[in-house]
Every structure is written in structure tokens, then in C-alpha cells.
Amino acid sequence: MDRHRRQALKSGGGLSLVALLAAAGWIDPAAAAPAEAWNKAAFQTHDMDSTLKALGDGTPVPSANVVFFSTPDIAENGAVVPVGITSKVPNTESIAILVEKNPNMLAALFEIPTGTEPAITTRVKMRETSNVYALVKAGGNYYVTSKEIKVTLGGCGG
Amino acid sequence: MRRREFLQGIAAAALAGLPVDRIRAEGPDAQAAAHFYDALPPFGNVGILHITDTHAQLLPIRFREPSVNLGVGAARGQPPHLVGEALLRHFAIAPGTRDAHAFTYLDFERASRAFGAMGGFAPLATLVKRLRAARPGSLLLDGGDSWQGSATSLWTRGQDMIEAQKLLGVDVMTAHWEFTYGSARVKEVVAKDFAGHVEFVAQNVRTADFDDPVFKPYVVKEVNGIQVAIVGQAFPYTPIAHPRYLMPDLTFGIRDQDLQKAVDEARGKGAQVVLLLSHNGMDVDLKLATRVSGIDVILGGHTHDGVPQPTVVANRGGRTLVTNAGSNGKFVGVLDLDVRGGKVADARYRLLPVFADLLPADAAMAALIERVRAPYRAKLDEPLAVTEGILYRRGNFNGSYDQLILDALMAEKNAEIAFSPGFRWGTTLLPGDTIRYEHLMDQTAITYPWATVTRMTGATIKTIMEDVADNLFNPDPYYQQGGDMVRVGGMRYAIEPSAPMGKRVTAMELAGKPIDAAKTYTVAGWAPVSEAARDAKLEPVWDVVARWLRAKKTVSPRAPEQPKLVGIRDDPGLAS
Numbered sequence: 042m043d044r045h046r047r048q049a050l051k052s053g054g055g056l057s058l059v060a061l062l063a064a065a066g067w068i069d070p071a072a073a074a075p076a077e078a079w080n081k082a083a084f085q086t087h088d089m090d091s092t093l094k095a096l097g098d099g100t101p102v103p104s105a106n107v108v109f110f111s112t113p114d115i116a117e118n119g120a121v122v123p124v125g126i127t128s129k130v131p132n133t134e135s136i137a138i139l140v141e142k143n144p145n146m147l148a149a150l151f152e153i154p155t156g157t158e159p160a161i162t163t164r165v166k167m168r169e170t171s172n173v174y175a176l177v178k179a180g181g182n183y184y185v186t187s188k189e190i191k192v193t194l195g196g197c198g199g
Numbered sequence: 200m201r202r203r204e205f206l207q208g209i210a211a212a213a214l215a216g217l218p219v220d221r222i223r224a225e226g227p228d229a230q231a232a233a234h235f236y237d238a239l240p241p242f243g244n245v246g247i248l249h250i251t252d253t254h255a256q257l258l259p260i261r262f263r264e265p266s267v268n269l270g271v272g273a274a275r276g277q278p279p280h281l282v283g284e285a286l287l288r289h290f291a292i293a294p295g296t297r298d299a300h301a302f303t304y305l306d307f308e309r310a311s312r313a314f315g316a317m318g319g320f321a322p323l324a325t326l327v328k329r330l331r332a333a334r335p336g337s338l339l340l341d342g343g344d345s346w347q348g349s350a351t352s353l354w355t356r357g358q359d360m361i362e363a364q365k366l367l368g369v370d371v372m373t374a375h376w377e378f379t380y381g382s383a384r385v386k387e388v389v390a391k392d393f394a395g396h397v398e399f400v401a402q403n404v405r406t407a408d409f410d411d412p413v414f415k416p417y418v419v420k421e422v423n424g425i426q427v428a429i430v431g432q433a434f435p436y437t438p439i440a441h442p443r444y445l446m447p448d449l450t451f452g453i454r455d456q457d458l459q460k461a462v463d464e465a466r467g468k469g470a471q472v473v474l475l476l477s478h479n480g481m482d483v484d485l486k487l488a489t490r491v492s493g494i495d496v497i498l499g500g501h502t503h504d505g506v507p508q509p510t511v512v513a514n515r516g517g518r519t520l521v522t523n524a525g526s527n528g529k530f531v532g533v534l535d536l537d538v539r540g541g542k543v544a545d546a547r548y549r550l551l552p553v554f555a556d557l558l559p560a561d562a563a564m565a566a567l568i569e570r571v572r573a574p575y576r577a578k579l580d581e582p583l584a585v586t587e588g589i590l591y592r593r594g595n596f597n598g599s600y601d602q603l604i605l606d607a608l609m610a611e612k613n614a615e616i617a618f619s620p621g622f623r624w625g626t627t628l629l630p631g632d633t634i635r636y637e638h639l640m641d642q643t644a645i646t647y648p649w650a651t652v653t654r655m656t657g658a659t660i661k662t663i664m665e666d667v668a669d670n671l672f673n674p675d676p677y678y679q680q681g682g683d684m685v686r687v688g689g690m691r692y693a694i695e696p697s698a699p700m701g702k703r704v705t706a707m708e709l710a711g712k713p714i715d716a717a718k719t720y721t722v723a724g725w726a727p728v729s730e731a732a733r734d735a736k737l738e739p740v741w742d743v744v745a746r747w748l749r750a751k752k753t754v755s756p757r758a759p760e761q762p763k764l765v766g767i768r769d770d771p772g773l774a775s
């Protein structure tokens with residue numbers, strides 16, 4: 042396994058890729074995703090402050106350079122809500138998705154290897170209508186944008 | 200501001216009419232009636248006719264416009280959130296005229312008796328033929344909600360309307376309720392019945408798995424040598440407002456970035472005019488028009504707003520006219536464009552009311568309607584009861600027809616509280632009218648009609664009401680779904696539309712006692728969206744209401760239970 046590929050698996054692309062490759066028997070998951078890459082504490086936080094702290098501290102600045110795309114205003118299914126985020130902030134290192142009213146606030150953390158286009162899409166589960174934050178780390182600073190995604194009970198359309 | 204002046208000019212010119220009193224004194228309003236459809240000379244070189252939300256009403260109907268249509272935030276007091284006299288004043292429509300009757304609830308019973316029923320596909324076909332004869336090459340666009348809302352449409356899975364659309368000469372359509380017959384049904388009709396006749400466009404419908412396009416995003420039609428693109432926008436929240444299982448393979452959404460791409464692509468291919476045939480609802484269209492550029496006119500529907508003149512919205516590409524063409528076949532939107540030098544130089548628009556007694560029935564359409572109704576005649580005509588009061592539905596909070604349904608549900612299901620969905624379709628009956636089976640189906644004809652009885656805690660009731668209230672009153676139109684507030688029987692409440700989500704509904708009371716969040720209540724309702732409800736072998740709501748009506752024989756006037764409004768004062772969207 043060459044160094045670049047290993048780096049990509051370790052740092053980003055997400056755990057799903059590792060899981061897929063592991064399931065296919067291509068890699069040893071323990072070797073590909075060392076324990077220290079999994080920020081367990083961050084994924085067990087319940088509010089913005091403690092999430093930021095677990096991610097390495099910092100005060101996020103609202104930024105128009107962090108943009109949601111292909112993200113609904115009202116979710117068709119709260120169990121699989123598509124979220125797309127792109128960052129125009131130079132030297133973007135990571136993109137995190139935070140769902141304010143989920144039991145655990147941090148839904149996903151993507152590390153962006155140098156030279157990679159900072160654009161991600163995934164699906165998150167949402168318990169209820171909530172603000173969703175796109176949190177970008179770049180040059181050691183944090184940038185954030187947010188949007189409300191509604192999870193409705195359905196019915197009653199005109 | 201030349202365009203705007205033109206629009207105002209048309210409004211003034213089109214206001215010929217006589218007050219109701221004078222009409223009654225002179226018998227039929229012969230003078231005004233004879234010229235009602237004359238005041239619309241063709242103009243320019245591209246003619247577009249627009250119908251929307253006919254809700255499968257093949258025959259002339261009565262439809263009372265709302266006396267409550269509140270706008271929140273920036274929408275307060277702006278079209279379409281104007282009712283009654285405020286609407287007449289805003290659009291300079293003289294009270295007592297046919298236009299005043301068509302666009303408002305004012306003096307409804309008397310005006311409806313004087314001016315007669317509206318809409319109906321046989322008079323509509325005559326009007327469309329006249330308008331098209333004066334506008335060679337013109338296009339007829341149908342904004343959707345055409346296959347649902349009547350007994351015969353439900354029983355034929357929309358086939359009666361599909362035949363009527365083809366005979367009427369619909370060129371392009373988009374959709375909403377059509378999908379409640381199942382996405383396979385829509386695809387089947389597009390591939391077979393519509394092939395070579397009607398184009399079906401919907402840029403915002405994609406496959407749920409790979410996000411692939413399902414229908415044409417737009418079509419380009421040549422009108423008198425001018426390339427006219429019609430982009431389709433289906434109702435963005437179809438899988439949320441209706442059972443997901445009816446369209447599990449499709450995903451919707453507003454998708455304004457994709458819409459921009461479609462508009463740009465059409466322009467790139469040489470379209471000199473770009474129209475959006477939209478089922479977004481007017482508030483969503485007004486916001487969308489600020490974000491998407493390059494659309495000349497949005498021909499809108501869904502929210503059933505009969506808006507006499509367009510709203511002009513500025514955006515970075517110039518200006519977009521936003522219209523909404525009412526419902527139930529009451530109106531035809533007539534858009535005349537003067538296209539010069541590759542772009543729209545001038546525009547005229549009028550939302551033309553369809554008065555059945557002023558338009559002879561088109562023979563071919565009348566024959567088709569007779570044919571599709573014949574097999575069901577006996578059932579359609581069954582008298583259920585006589586109503587002593589007016590029965591209507593439309594309005595933000597409740598209508599007398601909904602109250603009737605709520606009363607029937609509570610009585611037949613032995614429930615303390617009843618919910619009925621805030622649908623905006625459903626025809627109106629006048630005092631003394633016989634409620635026939637067909638009329639009941641006008642209020643209830645859906646593919647998930649099951650009547651439910653549920654034990655709910657006070658907390659759950661509050662959650663449901665807050666959820667629906669936010670669909671109606673979220674200040675950001677992109678978070679609105681376009682229906683009205685759930686109708687509530689038995690339980691009183693207060694509502695503050697401008698409050699944030701979760702804080703609008705207060706003072707919930709049952710029989711004078713506050714609703715207890717922890718206590719359980721028996722709640723009847725209908726139109727459940729879950730698969731479990733579909734499989735539970737429940738009776739359809741029309742059976743429940745028909746049983747109640749047959750036993751009553753005569754229904755006393757229903758006073759709709761209305762919530763107490765908080766924070767609403769001198770609102771042009773509320774009848775004074």
C-alpha cells in the first residue's frame with residue numbers, strides 16, 4: 042500500500058470507505074484506522090461548546106465561504122437526510138457536520154487531505170427539526186455556517 | 200417601470216362591471232355579461248394560457264375564496280395575503296362586480312346566486328378556444344393538481360381528467376397530487392396517454408437512489424417563430440405531505456440551483472422566453488424569483504391564490520413576474536408577451552374568471568364529461584342530506600365544511616377531539632343545497648382516506664399542531680408546505696402566527712379545562728400517511744361522514760370553531 046493511499050484512508054474519505062475495504066477483505070481495519078484517528082470524545086458531545094473543545098478548541102467565525110449544497114430545507118426522511126458542504130476557505134483541513142438537537146451533536150467529521158477539493162456529501166440521521174452546522178477548520182481556525190432542516194410529521198399538504 | 204404601468208393599465212381597463220344590486224334590479228346582468236370577455240384584446244406575439252389546481256372539477260362549481268389568508272414576516276399584507284375588501288382595494292376592483300365575486304368571499308351567497316357557478320371544463324373549453332382563436336400559436340399550460348379532487352377522478356385514477364386535458368388541448372403540465380396515484384401511474388400516463396399530446400415537465404423530480412432525472416426538466420416550443428422554454432417545477436414536498444410509500448422511488452425538493460442550470464441551459468439553446476410552470480406555491484415562488492434569474496414569468500399554483508395581477512420581483516438577471524392562478528377551474532391566466540430583439544419587451548397578464556353562464560358549453564367536452572360520469576351516475580347523485588348553512592373549506596384555520604367533517608368524526612368515532620387536514624381544495628355549497636355523494640367526495644377524494652382513532656397525550660397533540668403551524672407560518676417560505684392549518688374539533692386553542700416554532704399554539708382547552716400534557720385523549724382524524732394505517736383496514740372517511748349525513752337528513756348551519764388569534768391586528772389577510 043503506497044503512502045498516499047494509506048494517508049487518504051487514515052485521514053478522510055470517511056470510515057465508510059475503510060469499512061467497505063475491510064468488508065471486502067482488502068485491508069486490515071485495525072491497521073488502516075488506528076485508534077487515535079477516531080476522536081471518540083468529539084462524537085459524544087451534546088452542545089457546540091463541548092464539541093469545539095473536543096475537536097481542539099477554537100471559536101468559529103460565521104463564513105459565507107462555507108456553503109451547503111444539495112441539502113433540503115425540509116427532510117423527506119429524517120433517518121437519511123442528505124447534506125452537502127463545500128468550503129472555499131483556503132487550506133481547509135476538515136469539515137464537520139453538527140446537528141444541534143441530535144442526542145450526540147457531531148454527526149460526521151471529514152478530514153480533507155492537502156490538495157483535495159473540500160466538498161463532501163453524506164446523509165445524516167436527524168431526530169427532529171434542528172439547526173445543522175457546517176464547521177470548517179482551516180489554518181487552525183474555525184469557520185461555520187448553519188441552516189435549519191425541518192423534520193416534519195408529514196401530511197396535511199394542500 | 201413601463202411593464203408595471205402596463206399591468207396596472209390592464210387592471211383598470213378590465214374592471215368594467217356593475218354592482219350586484221343593479222344587476223339584480225335589471226335581471227341578468229346583460230350589459231356587463233355580454234362584454235365580460237371582450238375586454239381582452241390580444242397583444243404581442245406570444246400568447247400563453249395557464250390553468251392550475253382544477254382539482255378534477257369537470258362540472259361548474261362554487262368556490263368561496265378565503266376570509267383568512269395571513270402572511271407572516273415580509274409577506275404580511277402583500278399579495279397573495281390579502282382578502283376581501285383589502286384585496287379589492289389593492290387591485291382596484293370595484294365591489295359588487297363579477298371580478299369582485301370571483302376573487303373574494305364577499306357577500307358570497309348572494310353574489311354566487313346572482314352570477315352562477317364558475318369553471319367547468321365545458322365552458323372552459325369554449326373560453327380556451329376563443330382565447331386561442333385570437334392568439335394563433337398560443338400554448339396552454341396546466342400547473343397540476345388536475346387528476347385529484349373528485350369522485351370520478353379517484354375512481355378512474357385520473358383517467359377522466361387525462362382525457363379532458365387532451366381534449367382541452369393542454370400542451371405542457373407539471374404535477375403534485377397526480378403522484379398520489381403512485382409514481383408508476385404518473386410515468387405510465389406520461390409514456391402512453393400523453394405521448395404526442397401533452398409534455399410533462401418537472402426539473403425537481405429525481406430518482407431516490409442516484410438522483411437521476413425522471414422527467415424532462417423543460418421543453419422548448421416555437422410560438423410564431425419565437426423559442427419559448429417552459430421549465431417544470433413539481434410540488435417540492437410531495438413525499439412529505441403525502442404517504443412516502445406512494446412514491447418511494449422519487450425524491451423532490453425545491454432545487455433552485457438545478458433550476459438555475461435548467462434556465463441557463465434553455466437560454467443557451469436559444470430560448471428567448473423562459474417560463475416556469477410551478478407548483479411551488481406563491482410564497483415559495485416569490486422567494487425563488489429573487490434567487491433564480493433568467494425566468495420571465497412564473498406561472499404558479501398550489502396555494503390556490505387567485506391573484507389578479509402579477510407581483511414583479513427584481514433579481515440579478517432583471518425582473519420576474521410571479522402569478523398564481525387560483526383553483527377549481529375558476530380562472531384562466533392569460534399572458535400576452537411582446538418579444539422583440541430576442542427578449543420580452545412587454546407583458547400583459549390577466550387572471551380571467553370563468554363564469555359558466557356566460558360561456559356556452561363546448562359540445563365535444565360536454566359529451567366527454569357525460570361519458571366519463573355515466574357509469575357512476577347513480578352513486579354520484581345519491582342525496583345524503585340538505586344543508587341549512589353555507590359549506591366551504593378554504594381559509595387558514597377552519598371552514599364550515601371541515602367543521603361538518605369534524606363533527607361527523609367526533610360523533611361517529613366517539614372521540615373528544617378531531618383533526619381534519621388543511622386541504623385547500625373542496626367545493627362550496629349554498630344554504631338549501633342537497634349534499635349529494637359527489638359533493639362529499641369533492642371534500643375527501645384521496646388515495647389514503649382512512650379514518651383513524653388514536654389515543655394521544657396532550658404533549659403529542661401540541662407537537663402535531665406546532666408542526667403543522669410551522670408548515671404554514673414559518674417566515675421563510677422555503678420551509679412552508681402550502682396547506683392550511685389542521686382543522687381542530689372539540690379542542691379550543693390560541694395561535695400566534697408570528698411566534699417561533701414550538702411557541703405558536705397556546706391555551707389548549709377541552710370542555711373548559713386546560714389540555715394536560717401527560718393525559719391521554721381520544722382523537723379522530725383522517726388521511727394518515729403511515730404504511731401501518733394503510734394496512735390497518737380502516738374505513739374511508741367518506742363512509743363515516745356519509746353515515747352521519749344520512750342519519751341527520753338535515754344539517755344545521757355549522758359555525759367553524761376558530762382559534763383565538765394572538766398578535767394579529769388590522770391584517771389585510773383577515774376579514775374585518
